[in-house]
Amino acid sequence: MALTVTYPSFSSLLTCAKRERKFTVHASATSTSTEKVELRVCVNRTCARQGSRETLLTLSGLAPPGLSVVSCGCLGRCGAGPNVVVLPKGELLGHCGTPARAAEVLAWVCGPNFDPGTNLEALGLRKRAEVALAKGNAAEAVALLSQAIELNPYGGLHVLYNTRSAAKLAMGDSAAALLDAKKACEIATSFPQGYISQGDAFLAMEECNSAEEAYATALNLDPSIRRSKSFRARVTKLQEKLMAVNASS
Known part of the structure; x- marks a missing residue:
């Protein structure tokens, strides 16, 4: 039986409504625990x-x-x-x-859950990892980010997982990259970059419909990314893959 795949129009992925973001930090500087800081x-x-x-x-x-x-x-x-x-x-x-x-x-x-020393150390490791990744040293980046994650910092943990997702994807381990991207979104449910990373991993795994859904979620959270050249390039790549599947079915 022929496989039928419906690929998204470019405009449909770029016209998502913005969701209301959920505030999760209960800070000592707030007047109530539900106000956005x-x-x-x-x-x-x-x-x-x-x-x-x-x-x-x-x-x-x-x-x-x-x-x-x-x-x-x-x-x-x-x-x-x-x-x-x-x-x-x-x-x-x-x-x-x-x-x-x-x-x-x-x-x-x-409040007391935020330890300055631990969080600064984790941030320093992440910056070193980003430099390594930019130089093409993905394995070094993964090692540094794993050290930072082990510190379990109160802030920026979702960014660490998301950056490690990109590093693992650069190493060709798309399944592990997807797990890290999902962990980032589990920690920060309104983190659009995490859903973009999920989309990248799904795309590398040829799971185009899942990639489309992940990219659409990112857009729904932050419509401004529709202006990003890198995001538009992702959408174009997704369309090309889906068109190729349709052509071969």
Whole structure:
């Protein structure tokens, strides 16, 4: 019996509705446990000169799922920068110009479960792994990321699994890559990059319908990725594979 596969139109994958994101962090800095906590980092000229863009990257890399970290304009008190404001309470924190200080901020926001030293060590291992992966050393990247995962950091664990998924896929182990991508989404259910990684693994395994579903979920969570060249390239590759299956059936 001939296999019939329906492949998606490019526009259908790029027109998903955005879901409401679920907040999962219960922070000491919040007024109630159900409010969404957001850290805004000033990247205006004075704070930027004092290292606020590096602070933004560090906070983003250490933040647990559900804790939003974004850039913003001037918060005042420029002489005490780099400045970070914690919403919704509006607490303004100054002198946030080092990774250690950024980790202290997250420890205050997240409570005693967040250990600054452990989380910074895991982040450092992840950065080394990303460099190794960019150089084509996927096995080294997997080893470094496995060390970081063993530390069980409070923040960024989902990113570690997702990055290891990419490294395992680069090694040709698509089944293991899929497991790591699923683990990332289990930790952070509203993590679009995790679903993209699932789609990549499914695509490598020639499971095109599952890849389509994973990519669509990522778009539903973050419609802005439709503008990403890398994502559009993924969709094009998916279409080509599905067309090839139809042509051979």
